[in-house]
Structure formats: structure tokens, C-alpha cells
Amino acid sequence: MKFKAFLTENGVSLLEKRFLPALDKMGKICHLFLNRDRVFFLHNLLNGDGVQSIAQFSKEALFDDYRISSQYDDCIAFTVDISLLQRALRSSVSICTEFGNGPTANRLQIKLAKKLTKNSTQRLPFLTFETKGYKSAVIQDVPISSPLSRNQVLELQTALDMAQDLPQTLVQVPDLNQLQNFVDRMRHVGDLLNISISKYGDLHIQISTTLITLGAEFQKLLVIGEQADAPSEDRNLSAQTRAARAVLRGDAQSVQVSVKHFGKSLQCHLAKPDCAFYGIALQGACLTLVFQFFIPGTHRLDKSISMHCRLPVLDQGSS
Amino acid sequence: MNASPSESEAEEAPDLVCQLDNVQGMVDAFTTVRWKRHQDAVVELSEHGVVLIVEETGCLQAKVYLQRELFVRYEFKGHGRPRFGVSLGLFVDCLNTFSVPGKSSVIEIQYPGPDMQLLVKSVDSLESCIYAEIRTRIPDTVSWDYNFEPAGSTPISFTVKSAALKEAIDDLEWPGSSIQISLQPNPPTVTFRGEGHGDLQIDFTYYVNTDLLVAFQCDRQVSYRYKYKFLRATTSNIPSAVIKDNRGSKLTIGRGGLLKVQHLVSVARPTTSHPRIDSAGYQQPSRIAYIEFFVKPEEDEATIHD
Incomplete structure (x- = not known):
């Protein structure tokens, strides 16, 4: 089992400034899954109760001179503490910038290694960051779990394949910051959030307890996938009635998720996506939040980077 | 969904419909009298404005006066001074969600709703809307009388x-x-x-x-x-x-x-x-x-x- 690659400048800035801060909010520990072409950061894929997040990069988006080999179809997976990864990366970057700017002298190499430590007689697995400066080299070892067995990798691969399905209707989130602000304040009022998404481009979120009902409706959002025209007779109804009628008509789906999970998923805006979409999976299996990234300076989708979250559904809602 | 349009049309006009363009000010005012996490308040409506009263039995009372001049619109159609009880914490937390930092948001407050609720909604955007319905209760009839009189000739x-x-x-x-x-x-x-x-x-x-x-x-x-x-x-x-x-x-x-x-x-x-x-x-x-x-x-x- 071998993995060795050089992080590109772009790769470093993507991870250090955007993705690791976002992923850190999703949970301390994640699976890092590498294959011949792609690198995945995965949260909660093997245990069902938290927010699943899937961030994937083509190897070119982060690395050059990418070399990987393993007995299982050249796939390697292990768990790692994101905050440690972030720290190692950050200090490597500061060393790189400190020591000149020769073409190859200060490249940041990352590789899998087994090393003996003070406290153990066995050799333990590490992800090693090696920075060669002008006169010195700095090596940082980030402890990782033992690489997953062939069966565990297969299990992770299966879970990943299952998590790639997209909902039939996706609506664009109006303003992630504003929505996050709203949800942060809303969480004082209750724990469960009802969400309905319609083919008309309506997003309706609501907390309802015995003492209070608090909700927000966003209309005329951009729709991807199945869409329909909003019936004109619904125009003057209340937001709640409108959402309920759309569900009855089969033009909307409604699910219930935890406010905490919802707030967490919105933290992904730290990765600075160019747009975000919400959708409900078939039969209300989960609430999916899809982020899109553009090629810098354009409005074209950057296919080498993708990220989405799946929020577990607590109740089938009214659908 | 259970109230058909004809029913709600037949109902009397609400006691109060008012609009406010500074939610944060209202949140600040109510927060000032929120000395406990769970606290009941009584709200009194009149043609002069809204008064919110909180008290600790027999020892401490606080009143917040929001005069009608603070509102951009104030339509009072009630008889006398209608009163209702509400959880202050919930009311403040709820109003707080309407307050967008760095932006003045206009909200409309109505009492009572079809089920005696306090209704709040944002009214400044066509494409998005925040709304809330807060359950109210019948206030306690007797409240300690804080008859404040000056002691002596000069206060x-x-x-x-x-x-x-x-x-x-x-x-x-x-x-x-x-x-x-x-x-x-x-x-x-x-x-x-x-x-x-x-x-x-x-x-x-x-x-x-x-x-x-x-x-x-x-x-x-x-x-x-x-x-x-x-x-x-x-x-x-x-x-x-x-x-x-x-x-x-x-x-x-x-x-x-x-x-x-x-x-x-x-x-x-x-x-x-x-x-x-x-x-x-x-x-x-x-x-x-x-x-x-x-x-x-x-x-x-x-x-x-x-």
C-alpha cells in the first residue's frame, strides 16, 4: 500500500482556506478515501445518524505527481482528524512561503508512512507532510487510523455510490449567509424543522411546537430538474397553506430534520461554493444540499470539485 | 387548512394591526426586562400603544411602553384595553429571528389571529416571507398594584x-x-x-x-x-x-x-x-x-x- 503526491498551490489553498474549515464544522473525524483518479473526504457514511457530507476532488485539483497503489484496486481509505490535518497544512504553508520561491525547492509532499513512536513498540500509520525549505526540511506526521481492510473499503465504496443519487427537484438556496443567520436564531425556538420543497421553486422551512410556529418561505427560486408552474389560485394564500396544498397536489415533498443538522449543513458555506441547492430525495429518504463550484472567473461548473450533504430525515412529514 | 376563506372573512377585524420598521429596537427593549429564562409577560393594547408587563410576585415589576408613534402603522380597533399573556422568552427569541443584521426589516404584528394567537410576519419582501404564530393565554386577573406616588412635595x-x-x-x-x-x-x-x-x-x-x-x-x-x-x-x-x-x-x-x-x-x-x-x-x-x-x-x- 503506497501513496505519495505533491500538493499543488491551488490544492493547498482549496484545502486550507476553504474545504478543511467547512469540513471541520461537519465533524472532527472523517474518512479520507483515495483512488486512482479521485480524493474524497467523507463524514458519517458508515454510521447513519449524523449529517453525511461528501467532498470530492479530481486528483488534478489538488495534486501533481500523484502515485497510489494498493492490493484493492488501488484504493486506500483511513480516518483522520481534520483539525490536525489543518494544522499540519497551515504550518507547512508558512514554511513554504518563508523559504523563497524556487520551482521545486519548496514543494509540499504528502505521503503515507509507518513510523515508530516513543510510546509504542509497533510502527503506527501517519500521513506525512514534507516541506523542503532553502536549507532545511520540515516533516510533520499526522496520525491516522490503520488503513481500512478490503471489506471496509468495499463497504465505504458502496455507501458512497448510494449517496450519489440526486433528488428530482432541486431549488437554489437564496442566500446561504442570510439563511444560516436565520436558522441560528430560529434554533432557540425548537429542535425540529419541517422543510418542504416544491416544483414551483418554493422553499418553506418551519418550526412548530405547542407554543409557537415560526417559519420562512422563499418563492420563485431557480429550479433544477422537475419543475412546474405555480397555480395562480394559490398566490394569495398563507405560506403554510400554500406549502400544504403543493404537497397534496404531489408537486412538493415535505420532510422533518433536526435544526442542529440543518444549521451544520449551512456551515459548508465556509468552502465558498458559488451556489447551493436543496432537494428532497425520492420517498423523502433524506434532505440533500448540493454545492456547486465554478471555474474561477467563469460561470462554468468546475467538474473537478464537488460537495454535497445528506441530512437524515426524522419523520416522513406530511407527504 | 381548516379555516375556509369565508369563515375568516366573517370574523371581526383584529384588535390591533401594527407595523414596525426596527425589530431590533423592540428586541432590545424586551430583552431589558427579561431577567429570567422562562418568564411570563402580559401585553396590554390600547389606542396609545403597546405595554408589556413582567413581574416577580409582589416584589418587582417591569413595564415596557411602546407608544404608537414608534410604529409606522398602528390600527387599533379593540374595545377598552385588551390584554393577553405570552411567554416573554419565546416572544423575544421569535422577534429576534426577524431582525436581519445591518438591514432594517419591516414586520407586521396582529392580535388576535383566528385561534387567539399573536401573529407576526415580515412584509418587506415579495419573494420571501418570515412568519410566526405565538400561542397566547388568558392573563392572571389580579396583578400587584404598583401605585407609585411621590414621597412628599418634591420627588x-x-x-x-x-x-x-x-x-x-x-x-x-x-x-x-x-x-x-x-x-x-x-x-x-x-x-x-x-x-x-x-x-x-x-x-x-x-x-x-x-x-x-x-x-x-x-x-x-x-x-x-x-x-x-x-x-x-x-x-x-x-x-x-x-x-x-x-x-x-x-x-x-x-x-x-x-x-x-x-x-x-x-x-x-x-x-x-x-x-x-x-x-x-x-x-x-x-x-x-x-x-x-x-x-x-x-x-x-x-x-x-x-
């Missing part, structure tokens, strides 16, 4: 910068238990004194601290003791944004030692310019919410029945 009062008052009361936490507030005319001085785990005395001398003690009125020496936790409730929850406005709080001692503490909270529409640079019309008096606390003194031999 005994002083006005101190809210920040200084808050700081003084915070400092008195150390001795705790009961705090004695004394006023003497010569030299004009206000003294806060705590004797508990230790002794602490804070003096505001009128001629020395004119920037802190803004006004002083007292023709004879008076002295009353108040429970620390009630005194603390009068200042501990003033939002820091309100403290930064650098206004004064007025304290008046009435008959029997009943203490009245008055604060002013701005409900002005947030301006883009810096408020202190804004020289034209500093802040109109009509854009101020008035807050009053009434604290009963501790009863001891000296102060029973006067």
Missing part, C-alpha cells in the same frame, strides 16, 4: 448614566444580599451600600461626577434597602448596544421606598451614518421605548407603614 430622584449604574450594581454582587440606597441633599450624594459577605460602598457625588450623575433632586435624607437580586434585574439585561447609546437612567424613590428605575431604549430606524456624527435631529423623542422597573424595598422596622 426624590437622580439620573445616572446607564452604564455607570449597571457597573455599580454589578460590583455590588460581591457583598450581595441587600443593598441600601441613600440620598442626602448636602452635599448632594447617592450612596449604594452592600453589607453581606463583605462591605462595599459606592458613592456618586453630584459635584464631583457631573458626567455620571446627570441630575439630582432631594430635599431630605432618605435611605431604603432593596434585595440585591431585584436591583440587579433592573440593569443586568440591558443589551450592550443600548448601553453604548450613553443615555441616563432615572431612579425615583416614592412613598414607602418604592423604587422606580427608568431606562430609555432607542427604536429609531438604524441609519447608515454614524449616530454620533448625525447632527441633524439627534434622536427624535418619539423613537424611544420607555422602560420602567418598580422595586419594593425590604421591610424592616423603620419602613413598615408610613
